[in-house]
Amino acid sequence: MEHLGALNAFVQTADAGSFSRAAARLGVSSSAIGKAVARLEERLAVRLFHRSTRSLMLTSEGSLFLDRCRRIFSEIEAAELELSQLREAPRGRLRVSLPLIGMLMMPAVMAFMRAYPEIELDLDFTDRVVDVIDEGFDAVVRTGEARDSRLMMRRAGGFAHRIVGSPDYLAAHGVPSTPDDLLRHACLHHKYPSTGKLERWPFLSDGAGFELVLPVTSVASTIEPQICLAEEGFGLACLPQFAISDQLRRGTLVSVLEDHLQEVGAFHILWPASRHPSPKVSAFVSFMADNLLRGPNG
Structure with a gap:
């Protein structure tokens, strides 16, 4: 934790451009920020800032280190977000596109609605190839595979x-x-x-x-x-x-x-790529992948 505190002091100083402004952001004294950065430089055996009485500028090593530090704090923030979403109940409007034969999937859809009553389903039935992201869909169910790097995909079962x-x-x-x-x-x-x-x-x-x-x-x-x-x-x-x-x-x-006859059919669930999909999307993908097609062949 002490190391993280020093890294945060360094990042805030780099962003603010001075020890005093960084200290104001963190609610500590400017001397505490200066000492934290100095200890960090001593431990790393490298100078992170060019100091003068009128300015504070990053060294080339400091610029490289700043990029790494920002990634570290971004990962921490992402981990906190992921954990908070795990605690959050799936809820809200979920816009889903299904093929026209999706009416035959209604038993699985209704089972999902019973399992997640706080999710409001907005179902669009079409055999048109929709643009998942540009048209604002949270998920789509389709035969075939995704050819869009912006999308994640999970197989929902093959059928004969x-x-x-x-x-x-x-x-x-x-x-x-x-x-x-x-x-x-x-x-x-x-x-x-x-x-x-x-x-x-x-x-x-x-x-x-x-x-x-x-x-x-x-x-x-x-x-x-x-x-x-x-x-x-x-x-x-x-x-x-x-x-x-x-x-x-x-x-x-x-x-x-x-x-x-050969088995050639398979359904896939597609959704916008995200490192941390929302709870409602995660719930829909997992549930439908397990329940969309029942029995050995549907």
Whole structure:
């Protein structure tokens, strides 16, 4: 602590430009500041200031040492802030962007709200690639990885896709046994709203992925219409398993060609890079990373 006191005396003197002004800032005598700096110079065996009766200037060694001292005090301040935030309960407004299929994540979102009642969630649902920082989001949930050095990222779980159809459709049109069989089926596709491109079905053969140009019976920019059309027997759709777990459990949709698909999906939580994220952001990231996708595949 004595060493820290001497370092503080040195920093305050350098900032104030005199022992007397530094003493006034710290509430001690100017002689006490002068003695503290002198003892510091003696211990370091280097002169930190050029002294004259009219001025006090840093030496080159003093300038280097001042930069280090400021970093030391910055680290102390950051550590104190971090500890104070650990004691602070997560609260306040939390602005989050989720993909349009985020409605299917509402069980996890509602569980978070129950766990942290003092956090006010402001949810924005869009498949547009938002600018997290410029648009003022505290966090976003997205597939894919971050390409912005200003953002931190945490994986929130991988998920598999399933090719599904209704029992009536499969009874009428047959159950495909290979991906090539799909060329004779009605296929319901998802279109990326940002690019207009169709999402490819993640086929797997001999451990490697491959693409297959499939018939296009319908195109939708969100998952819900695909689920509805598939349940009503209009064709086969390739959907994230977590999005259709209820339909698979009830039997309104049946999965086919499971051995011919690879797991390619993953959600990530992104938030502005900070050495000490706020308690509300830390709480959201940790909770959603553990709860966003439940079960082995969602």
